[in-house]
Amino acid sequence: MTEVNKVLVVGGGIGGLCAAIALRRQGVAVDLVELKSDWTVYGVGIIQQSNVVREMARLGVLDRYLGAAYAFEDVGIYDLQGNPLARIPGQRLAGPQYPANVGISRLALHQVLSSTAIELGAQVRLGLSVESFEQDADGVDVTFTDASTGRYALLVGADGVYSKIRGMLFGDTYRPRFTGQAVWRYNFARDPSIDHLASYMGPGGNAGLVPLSDNLMYLFSTSHEPENPWYEQAQLADLMRDRIANVGGLVGTLREQITDSTKVVYKPMEVVFVDEPWFKGRVLLIGDAAHATTPHLGQGAGMAIEDALVLSMELAGEGSLQAKLERFMARRFERCKFISEKSVLAGDREMARDQTFDRIGLTKQMLKLTAEPI
Template identity: 35%
Template sequence: MTSSVNKVLIVGGGFTGMSTAILLSKQGIEVHLVELDEKWKTDGAGITVSGPSLRAIEQIGLIDEFRRHGAICQNVDMLTADGTFLRQIVTPAVPGSSITGGGGIMRPVLAGILAEKVQQSGVHVHLGCTYESLTEQEDGIKALLTDGSEHVFDMILAADGVFSKTREQYFDGAPVPQYTGQVVWRAVVERHGLERPALFYGSNGKLGFTPVSSTHMYLNYTEQRPQKSRIADDELLPYLQNLIAPFTAPVIEAVKAELSESSSILARPLEGMIMPRPWFKGRILLMGDAVHATTPHLASGAGMGHEDAVVIADEIASGGTVEEIFTRFENRRWPRCSMIVNNSRRLGEIEQTGGSKVEHIQVMALTMSALMAPI
């Protein structure tokens, strides 16, 4: 089948946009990427990357860089708040890949790896820039960019994030992300001998650690907070210290001693949304958090964006009209993305209401098993 795609505009230079740019450039497509942040900077602490998400990173061609700069570990330990071992969750080999286990990496480090690859791929990167207008015409879609340039593209791939401008402007009645009643706390600390990811269960919630390099790991704690509110920067350290005070395992005591005013501590309200189909309008397709923003309960948020990139590149290579390509993309992505968003939301609800631990384990296990299937 002949491809109808020779020139593409990607809106947003985050994980989804950069991954898509890399894969499309390999097909010889002329790729333009616009990113509002002129410094192309990614904030944040570490991220947990599931085995299926690592498979997508491998398909993009970046698994070697991930291994060098991040951490890939097998299995997850479950312990009580005082460090008593409960059980170990086995992380199986991921079909269709070389991956066994899961990973972690600093978010800015992964962004840097992707950005370097984008630049090496010959992508036209427009920093400090977005589109002024998008106009459908017979031979494509005309984009007037804020740098004054004007181009005609075969398609627009909008990966402009959870608060997508494109979704708001071009998709009437589209939902907006909703606060879920939880806040996730993150901080980067030394590993203190931790060999693999670990979850410590206390009376006030669970405290997790994920290695993100050979020397460091990131702490994550999910707080139940019914009303969305901001905590002042100078209150972050004492607030986090109070949250983790009931946890007394030796590694946690070492982390407590390490935390200081100079520690990078982040508290982010959790929001989620799955947009009903269709995800495209004419020659404009929404991707990544713009269309399926999820909470981190299944460690698949960034991974869904990487998978989007793999699937859209695959469908473009398969040929057909723009509408046919977008329809096939949707058909492949809708079941998987809606499952992740909805099941992540359910896990949060169980945690907030003190619901069934058995259901929580079942939702986790069934979802992770389903994600092992091919993308």
């Protein structure tokens, strides 16, 4: 058995923090470096579907943020005027005492994950990244951007879609690609009817409403944005209203309340998938660094969380580090590839306005797959 007793995690987002927590619970020493000096989070909220709820319970953090989140059971699919098309029941994969799904603000989730990692003894340094590293048979020697150094049994690159570690491992082989779409998000006071994830879809547009707490929800919409334009912030409220002009029902009522451009979160969709083992020697990629995808199936962060749990399990197992990382890849590659490819497919069919595409069927297929053990 090869003991992995000290790990460097590069990136303090959801995947990196979950990896730090999982490894500390195994007794592994963890250093975590995050490029941002101000450890803020981007975006408004996040959907944690049944498989993610299961893994967060296993990670031992779910109980710490359920009180700040919104628990719900079902997904509702509606046409653009708010008429119901389907209701997809959730599964309580974490056990009967936990909900099937959870909506939570990214800030609330970050506060729980970061505080938990630090309480468990992860050594966190902000405003720092990796300048270079050199591997040998027994470890990785790392030089940081402040000229400090460290030696580790494993380096985990959890540094996102623009991963510096991915570039160090693979050069320019894998570069983020703009899909042609962007996502728009805006917070509202929660309407009492939004006690589930509500998705509105049709050939003329799409939107969704996600409960985040008893008094908060967010509205999202995806749009075709050819050539990846850059917009002035002052334009964003007008543009978001325009993008959901064909959506009625509650979304239509809310549309005219989108007035503050500073509160619109606009993000072009960029994807990358490392189509070979995500490690070389003692350096491994997880999360968006290895498989960034679109939000169409709501599983991007979920796959990063699963990566973190599986990595900690395999590192605690028998055999050489090479064998452990190969087992990690066997458990993660096809699952993440399915989510990546099908999420992009859903976006492509939206842009093509393909009325024959079975989005509901794909959602059910995804839920069946992700319910399977990791």
